[in-house]
Amino acid sequence: MRLLKIGGAELNQTPMDWERNKQNILDSIAEARKQQISVLCLPELCITGYGCEDAFYAQGMQHTAVEVLHEILPHTKDMVVSVGLPLVYQNRIFNTAALLVNGKIAGFAAKRFLAGNGIHYEPRWFTPWTANVTGKVSFEDYAIEEQYRTQEYPIGDILFDIDGVRIGFEICEDAWVADRPGQKLYHYGADVILNPSASHFAFDKLETRKRFVLEGSRAFSVTYVYANLLGNEAGRAIYDGGVMVASAGKLEALSERFSFKNYKVTGAVVDLSVNKLEKFQSSSFSQVSQEGVEVIRVKDMDLPEAQFEQNHVSEAVWESSDYILEEEFCRAETLGLFDYMRKSYSRGFVVSLSGGADSSCIVSLIWLMVKRGVNELGLEGFKEKLGYFSQLKDVKSEEEIMRHMLVTAYQPTENSGEVTYNAAKQLANAIGALFHNLNVNEIFKGYVGIVEGALDRELTWEQDDLALQNIQARVRAPSVWMLANIRGALLLSTSNRSEAAVGYATMDGDTSGGLSPIAGIDKAFLRQWLVWLEKNGVQRQFTLPALKYVNEQQPTAELRPQESKQTDEADLMPYDLLDEIEGAAIRDKQMPLECYRLMKFKFPQYSPEQLKAWVIRFFRLWSRNQWKRERYAPSFHLDDKNLDPKTWCRFPILSGGFEREIKRLETYKG
Structure with missing residues (x-):
């Protein structure tokens, strides 16, 4: 039996935020040491941040990453720590994981896929x-201590x-391909494979990760x-x-996801002899490999024997919920909003609250953001992470935080109704947000009058429907932008x-705003989620009964x-039909006729003529409105x-608009 405590850390990093990124790394190493973890895996490109984009090309960035790596070195005494960073070798940039052993650099594993x-x-x-290639890298031109510049x-x-x-290593994507590096590492007798990753969240993605890990x-x-x-x-x-x-093949530890903390360390005690026995008994392990991976023997490091302890798989509690998608949506959005706010140094949010589903969803998420954040970090911890937000300095409760965190504005015209006003006001009151009723009807009528004077005719709904609708939506933007500017807050598009x-x-x-938090979510899901939040809530404790005024409306x-x-x-x-057409047409790249056939099968309650009309409408509207999505x-x-x-779905701003394909659908007799 050889027991070893081994673990990984999740880090909340920011591109090129050198000092905070380094501090998160050092704090996670200190926490791992406290937990008596001997081998610690940190995420992919954690020194620089993963999302540096074209800044990866900058020589200054490449040099700073190596400098920070050497600043981390002294903190790894008596430990093995992998740290991700970009590294230049033979005038090419590689995505690497440095293995730091007892205060020294043992080498750099480079990402293959x-x-x-x-x-x-x-x-x-x-x-x-x-594959099967190794080299030597040095840092002669870097601003680091001389003793490190001369080494290879x-x-x-x-x-x-x-x-x-x-x-050995599989770096993120390496594990998602058929020809995984792990296959070769197995034949070389690997005992441990570290996978430093930058794997973005997507619905149900955890199960895929679990499969390749297990x-x-x-x-x-x-x-x-x-x-x-x-x-x-x-x-x-x-x-x-x-x-x-x-x-x-057994999951020994799994941390609960979507934490509001800067870092979190999770470890498990494992018996390496069990895996060695599996190798001894495996017929596929009998052939000795002759070439490929270079084995680097690292001296001056004895891995301490761990004491047996009960390992903990925490994530299973809420992942087994019947409401996994609603839970994941809530957790992802609230963490995303919190980090976007604090990393942009915004002092809260402003939302034009119409009383409809979209804006109601967003303000509910902000309320849940505060609930989740305070629940995990404590009131003082939550305020500490928002230290720049001076208005929160003396608050004593979540309710006070919400008064500073969120400003809402209902902005009616003569076409607005009491139902939406009541829904907006009831919801704002229930979550404790500031609520303003900013009537913009006179501004709307003013613009109509100006244009009527210029055209020398009256604008009518029969002739000018779209223009009269759009100007009402547009006159709402300046006042909420003004509120956001006055408060230094972030205006959210709905x-x-x-x-x-x-x-x-x-x-x-x-569409006005600095961030559009639900632009990646379909309307049918949002309406379903609002009903869930009204009646069930997050982990059955955070419910919003006031959402009934929103959910009762069309x-x-x-x-x-x-x-x-x-x-x-x-x-x-x-x-629901629109979302199905969108999935088939845009995600699955189906043409109009193919979409129609699929919709005819999925929605038999509608006539073929109606389904044809809706499919044609979708493709024409999609093609005409790429310029909006670009903005x-x-x-x-x-x-x-x-x-x-x-970042995901590229389409030309100007196109033929599927006219040939639409004609084929129009003449189709099925």
Whole structure:
């Protein structure tokens, strides 16, 4: 029996925030030492931050990353710690993990498979390392101590041997491919595989991670450690953390995700002899490898024997909930909002609260953000993380925090109704937000009068419907921008993904804001989530009964005269159908005729003529409104149906609009 305590850390890093990133690393090392963890895995590119984009090209950044690495070195005495950073070798930039052993650099494992799909652009900055290749790297030109400048360190396809324990790497994407490096590490007798990752959150993604961690530990007969980033690092991607330690196909530790903390360390005691026995008994392990991985033997480090302790898998408690998607949405959004606010030094939020589903969802998330943050960090800890927010200095309760955290404004025109006003006011009061009733009707009428004078004619709903609707939405923007500017707060845009798909939003109206937190979520899900929050709540404790005033309504823009009984679905199509068409057309790249056939199967309650009309409407509106999606405020990435053209779904601003394909559908007889 050889017991070893091994673990990983999740870190809330920020691109190029050198001192805070380093402090999180040092704090996690100190915490690991306190927990008597001998081998600690930190996340991918944790020194620089993962989302540095083209700043990775800057020589100054590359040098600073190496300088910070050497500042971390002295803190790793009597420990083994892996730290991620970009590294230049032969005039190429590589994504590497430095293994620090007892205060010295043992070498650099380099990532072989780069993430270049979806929101990832790693091949733009990094070169994939070639299998079975190693080299030597030095730091002659770096501003570090002279004793380190003259040394050479191994880099590449490396297996480290420390006190008889063989440690190898799969860096994030390396584990997601069929030809995993772990297969080769297995044949070289690896005991431990570390996976430093920057794996962004998406719905249900945890289960996929669990599979490759558990299968890796079983198939390669190793202890497998997965460490991930945490929080909203660079603006769009949210990292959920979730450190995992698995051994011999069994999950030994799993941290609860979406923490509001700067760092969190999770460890487990494992018996390395169990995995060695599996190798001895395996027929596939009988052949000795002759070439490939270089084995680096590290001297002057004895790994201490751990004491047996009960390992803890904490995540299972809420992941087993029947409401996993609602829980994940809540946790991801609230952490994303909190980090975006504090890293942009914004003093709270401003929301134009219409009383409808979208704006109500956003203010509910802000309320939950405060609830979750104070619940985890404590009131003083929550305030400490927002130290720049001076208005919170003397507050004594969550209720006081909410009065400073969120300002809402209901902005009616003559076409607004009492139902939405009551819903907005009741919700604002229930969550403790400031509430203003800013009537913008005179401003709306003023613009109409100016244009009527210029055109020398009266504007009518029969002739000028779209213009009269849009100007009402636009006149609401200046006042909420003004409130945000006065308070130094962040104005949130309230558009959702279903509206983004068909351009059912007023540019410079409801799209106004510095962040669009629900632009990646479809309307049908938002309405379902609001009902869940009203009646069940997060972990059955945070409920908002006041949402009943919102949930009882049909979604409406309230921009036409009330006698028209305007609703969103009458303007567009049923939201559940719209979302299905969007998934088929945009995510799955189906043409109009293919979408129609699929919708005919999924929605038999509608006539073929109606379904044809809706499919055609979707494709035409999608094509005409790419310019709007290009101008949306940054949004959070939460699943594989994101429409953000900057990070996920690219489409030309000008196109043929699927006219040939639409004609084929129009003439189709089925």
